[in-house]
Amino acid sequence: MRKIIFATGNKNKAKEIHEILKDLDFEIQTMKEAGIDIDIVEDGKTFSENSMIKAKSVYDALPENLKGRVYVMADDSGLSIDYLNGEPGIYSARYMGEDTSYDVKNKNLIERLEGVEKADRSARFVCAISCIFPDGTKKSVEGTIEGYIGWEMAGENGFGYDPIFYVDEYGCSTAQMTPEQKNAISHRGKALRAMREELKKNENISS
Helix, strand or coil: CEEEEECCCCHHHHHHHHHHCCCCCEEEEECCCCCCCCCCCCCCCCHHHHHHHHHHHHHHCCCCCCCCCCEEEEEEEEEEEHHHCCEEHHHHHHCCCCCCCHHHHHHHHHHHCCCCCHHHCEEEEEEEEEEECCCCCEEEEEEEEEEEECCCCCCCCCCCCHHHEEECCCCEECCCCCHHHHHHHCHHHHHHHHHHHHHHHHHCCCC
16 A cells, blocks of 8 residues: 655644545555654745655655655645734744644734734635655645634634634634535645645546
């Protein structure tokens, strides 16, 4: 069976990845499950640069028995708020410190937008996914979802900034959507589906 090693330790991300790629006959492992324990310095200036840095770091750390036999994939994603000049952007996971809870981060962002009208609360989630194929070929894709920052946190289904990110189409936050609803429109869902097409082309899998 073909195998993908995904450069993440985030269980919520891993769950989304499994769900969106489930129709492909790939075994998907996190880097931890593959026995890879490395520190990755994300010093890129864009989501795409950081996702490729992560993928290459894991690819270079592959055990000898996996080199040339697996796909290595990584994502970098975050929230970009127009009124805050794109913050937190590529620093979304590290905003206010990596160990700061998202409850605290979300409350802080809502406070920073106090008094701002809806028209100026526009925001988007961005996800870049990079993949290094078994032969060393590199591919990167990107997906986005447009929305706005709400006035309060709502919902229990999502993670990260989902409770404050609202989408007019559904009239709720992405944390209030079902996993199926969110995956259908999310930035990560769009990027993963684009990468899925790249994998299918490389493996000559028909639609």
